[in-house]
Amino acid sequence: MATRIDISGLTAYYGKFKAVADVDLSIEPKSVTAFIGPSGCGKSTVLRTLNRMHEVLPGARVEGKVLLDGEDLYAPGVDPVNVRRNVGMVFQRPNPFPTMSIYENVVAGLKLNGIRKKSLLDERVEQSLRGANLWDEVKDRLGRPGAGLSGGQQQRLCIARAIAVEPQVLLMDEPCSALDPISTLAIEDLIHKLRSSYTIVIVTHNMQQASRVSETTAFFSLEKTGDPGRLVEFDKTSQIFSNPKEKRTEDYVSGRFG
Numbered sequence: 001m002a003t004r005i006d007i008s009g010l011t012a013y014y015g016k017f018k019a020v021a022d023v024d025l026s027i028e029p030k031s032v033t034a035f036i037g038p039s040g041c042g043k044s045t046v047l048r049t050l051n052r053m054h055e056v057l058p059g060a061r062v063e064g065k066v067l068l069d070g071e072d073l074y075a076p077g078v079d080p081v082n083v084r085r086n087v088g089m090v091f092q093r094p095n096p097f098p099t100m101s102i103y104e105n106v107v108a109g110l111k112l113n114g115i116r117k118k119s120l121l122d123e124r125v126e127q128s129l130r131g132a133n134l135w136d137e138v139k140d141r142l143g144r145p146g147a148g149l150s151g152g153q154q155q156r157l158c159i160a161r162a163i164a165v166e167p168q169v170l171l172m173d174e175p176c177s178a179l180d181p182i183s184t185l186a187i188e189d190l191i192h193k194l195r196s197s198y199t200i201v202i203v204t205h206n207m208q209q210a211s212r213v214s215e216t217t218a219f220f221s222l223e224k225t226g227d228p229g230r231l232v233e234f235d236k237t238s239q240i241f242s243n244p245k246e247k248r249t250e251d252y253v254s255g256r257f258g
Contacts, residue, residue, distance in 0.1 A: 002069075004029040004169065004199045005050065009064035011228070012045050012054055019045045021228035023064070025218055029168075032191060032200045034210035034237065037220035037252065042229025043203050046220070047171050050201065051087035052080040068169070085113065087169040088162035093178045094154030096146035096161075102129075103142040105157055109165040124164050131197075132160035133190050152183025159190065163198070170194065172202040176209065188213050207253055211241050219249045 003026040010023040020042030027033050035043035048054040049062050052073060066073045073083050096105050106125045107115075115121065125142070129135040134156045138149070146157050155175060162170060172191075176184040191200060191213045204210050210217055217240040222229045233240065233249045244250045 002029070003027060004069060005201075006067040006070075007046070007050075007065070008067075010046065010049060010066060011063040012042070012049055013059075013061050013063075014057065015059035018228040020220070021230055023231045025231060025234045027199060027201065027216070029199050030195060030197070031216065032195050032202065032214040034214035034217045035201065035203045035220060036205070036207065036210050036217060037229070037232075038222075039205075040225070040229070041220040041222050043218075043220045044173055045229070047173055047201060047203050050169065050171055051084050051089055053084070053089060055080070085109075085165055086167050087171060088165065088167040090155070090158050090162055090170065090172045090175050092174040094151055094158050096149070096154050096157050098145070098147040100146055101143045102138050102146045102149070102157060105146040106160050106164050108161060113165060128160040128164040129157075131163050131194070132156040133186065133193070134160055150183070152179050152186055155179060155183070155187060156190065159187075159194075163194070167198070169199045169201070172200065174203050174205065177205065184209070207241070207255075211237055217241070219244075219246075219252060221248055221252065 005027040007023055007025050011021045012019050023046055035047060037043050045054060049066055054060050054062060062074060068086065097108060103125055106128050107121045110121060110124060126135060129138060134153060137153060149157060176187050194200060214237045217237045218234040219232045219240060220229050221232050233244055233246045240249060241253050
């Protein structure tokens with residue numbers, strides 16, 4: 001099977017600080033990959049390089065290659081805005097646009113892309129909210145503020161907003177860390193549903209969540225504070241959690257460090 005994302009020799013900097021070094025991994029289409037590892041090991045940094053969010057910070061830059069369907073996302077002339085249309089992002093804390101209605105939150109990206117036809121926007125709102133398992137809960141109050149929803153509903157609204165523009169890849173940076181267990185379960189169920197349409201990469205500190213939602217897992221770590229994070233092991237999730245090749249991986253997933 002052709003890979004959707006190919007990362008080779010990826011090194012990411014914040015100014016002079018090397019946050020992560022020499023990452024090589026390939027991700028297949030329509031799959032869920034979990035990034036795990038202790039705090040500060042670079043997993044969120046690697047995630048943010050996949051849609052060029054990393055370079056939004058002053059002084060941040062990358063070396064190496066990130067290919068999406070064979071196209072180098074960092075090649076000269078590539079527009080980061082177009083990259084982010086194809087590679088959506090859901091953040092750690094739900095971030096609906098506070099002054100916008102539920103409806104306006106979902107169509108925000110579509111309008112930025114120049115879509116104005118009301119019938120098409122209506123259709124995409126329903127389709128995206130259904131895709132995020134939120135339609136039945138909000139269909140009678142689409143004009144109300146998105147910020148008035150519960151935390152779990154807000155996160156599903158952010159997922160609906162991300163998938164409304166029909167990206168190829170969906171990135172999730174600890175999407176459940178601010179949610180209660182019931183909302184977390186709803187998001188995990190949603191990830192299982194979305195995997196048939198999207199390539200999903202999720203950063204999580206929750207080992208049980210990684211084992212539940214992903215098919216492949218990448219374990220990142222660092223030798224000591226101040227060192228760059230590195231990819232220690234990348235394999236099928238079942239292998240990582242039952243019979244990892246590296247002792248550091250085994251120590252981490254069994255709770256002996258990190």
